[in-house]
Amino acid sequence: MSFLDRPLTDREGRSHRYLRISLTEACNLRCIYCRPEEDVQPNVRSIPYEQCMQIVHLAARFGFRKVRLTGGEPLLHPEIEKILQGIATLSGIEDVSLTTNGTLLRDRIQELKRGGVRRINISLDSLQEETYARITRGGSLSKVLDGIEAALRAGLQPVKLNVVLLKGINEGEILQFLSFAHDNPVHVRFIECMPFLPSAAELFIPTDIVKQRAREAGIPLVPIVPPKTKGLLDGPAELFRIPGGKGLVGLIHPMSHHFCSQCNRLRVTAEGSLRPCLLQDREVPLGSALPDPAKAYQLFQEALQLKSPFHSMGIPLVSTGAPLDSMGAPPDLKAPIEEPTKPGELPPVGRLPATKIPLKKMYAIGG
Numbered sequence: 001m002s003f004l005d006r007p008l009t010d011r012e013g014r015s016h017r018y019l020r021i022s023l024t025e026a027c028n029l030r031c032i033y034c035r036p037e038e039d040v041q042p043n044v045r046s047i048p049y050e051q052c053m054q055i056v057h058l059a060a061r062f063g064f065r066k067v068r069l070t071g072g073e074p075l076l077h078p079e080i081e082k083i084l085q086g087i088a089t090l091s092g093i094e095d096v097s098l099t100t101n102g103t104l105l106r107d108r109i110q111e112l113k114r115g116g117v118r119r120i121n122i123s124l125d126s127l128q129e130e131t132y133a134r135i136t137r138g139g140s141l142s143k144v145l146d147g148i149e150a151a152l153r154a155g156l157q158p159v160k161l162n163v164v165l166l167k168g169i170n171e172g173e174i175l176q177f178l179s180f181a182h183d184n185p186v187h188v189r190f191i192e193c194m195p196f197l198p199s200a201a202e203l204f205i206p207t208d209i210v211k212q213r214a215r216e217a218g219i220p221l222v223p224i225v226p227p228k229t230k231g232l233l234d235g236p237a238e239l240f241r242i243p244g245g246k247g248l249v250g251l252i253h254p255m256s257h258h259f260c261s262q263c264n265r266l267r268v269t270a271e272g273s274l275r276p277c278l279l280q281d282r283e284v285p286l287g288s289a290l291p292d293p294a295k296a297y298q299l300f301q302e303a304l305q306l307k308s309p310f311h312s313m314g315i316p317l318v319s320t321g322a323p324l325d326s327m328g329a330p331p332d333l334k335a336p337i338e339e340p341t342k343p344g345e346l347p348p349v350g351r352l353p354a355t356k357i358p359l360k361k362m363y364a365i366g367g
C-alpha cells in the first residue's frame with residue numbers, strides 16, 4: 001500500500017471521509033441569508049466534469065467515502081448527470097448525495113436516481129407560500145413540495161429538509177414544521193443561521209428554541225443516539241423522534257454548540273479549490289497538481305492542516321470555555337470576539353457577537 005492510499009487526518013487526528021463539492025455558484029433562488037439582494041455575478045463559476053472527476057477520484061484514493069453535491073443549485077450544473085454516473089463508477093465512494101432547493105426536483109428525480117443518488121437534502125425554510133417567496137426572493141413553495149413528494153415516491157431515503165431558523169420570519173412556524181415531521185417520513189432539520197451576510201447575523205436564533213417551543217406545546221422530542229458503527233458517515237445533527245410520528249427532527253447548531261471537533265468534511269469550491277472550513281477564509285487551489293497524485297496528496301494534506309479544532313465565527317467559547325489564544329489558534333483566527341459568551345450561556349436571540357465574516361458566500365463554497 002502506497003502512502004497515497006492512507007486516509008488523511010488533520011492536526012487533531014480527525015480522519016476525513018466526507019467531500020462536499022459546490023458544483024456551481026449559479027442558483028435560481030436568492031435566499032435572504034445566503035445572497036445579497038444586488039448580487040451581480042458576471043462570472044458564475046461551475047466546476048467542469050473532468051476536473052470534478054479528477055478530484056473525486058483522488059479523494060477516493062485518499063480515503064474519502066462520502067460525496068455530497070451542492071452549490072449554488074447543483075441541478076443547474078449542465079453535466080450533473082454525467083458527474084453522478086462518473087462517481088458511481090469509482091471504487092471507494094460508498095455514498096453520493098445532493099443538497100438542492102428542490103424547485104427543479106420533480107422533473108429530475110429519475111435522472112438523479114439513475115445517477116446513484118439514494119438520499120437527498122432539500123431546503124425548505126417555510127411552509128407558507130408568502131413567507132417562502134419572501135425568504136427566497138420569489139421562489140415557489142408548491143414546486144418544492146412537489147419535489148419533496150417526488151423524492152419520497154422515488155424511494156429516496158432519508159429525505160432531509162433543511163430549515164434555516166430565521167428570527168421574526170419563520171420562528172412562528174416551528175410547531176408547523178414539527179407536525180410536518182410527525183406526519184411525513186422526512187427528517188426536518190432546524191439549522192442555525194450563519195452570518196455569511198451582515199444581515200444574516202440579525203436573523204440568528206439558537207436551535208434551543210425548538211426544544212423550548214416543543215416543551216411549551218407538550219410535544220415530546222425523544223433523543224436518538226446514533227449507533228456507534230455509523231459514526232464516520234453521519235452528519236452533525238442532534239436527532240429526535242416524536243412518539244407515533246413518521247419522521248425525525250434534527251437540530252444543527254454550528255453557532256451555539258459547534259461540532260467542529262467531530263468534523264470530517266473537506267469542501268471543494270466551484271473553482272476547484274479545497275476549502276477546509278466553511279467558516280474560515282482559507283483555500284488551497286488544486287490547479288495544475290491534479291494529474292499528479294503525489295502533489296495532490298500534499299495539497300489535500302495541506303488543506304487538512306489548515307483545519308482548526310473550532311471556527312472563529314459566532315460563539316466558539318460556549319463549548320470550549322477557553323479563549324482562542326489558549327487553543328493555539330493561528331493568527332488570523334484570533335479575531336476579537338466583542339461580546340464573549342460564558343460557557344453554557346446562549347447568545348441573545350438575533351444578536352451574535354461581531355466576528356469576522358468570511359469573504360466568500362455560502363453558495364460559492366458549497367453549503
Ligand code: SAM
Nearest residue numbers: 034071072073099100101123162193194362367
Ligand atoms: N441550492 C441548494 C439548496 O438550497 O439547498 C444547495 C446550496 S445551499 C448554499 C445549501 C444549504 O446551505 C441550504 O440548506 C441552505 O439553507 C444552507 N445555508 C445557506 N446559507 C446559510 C446560512 N447563512 N446559514 C445556515 N445555512 C445556510
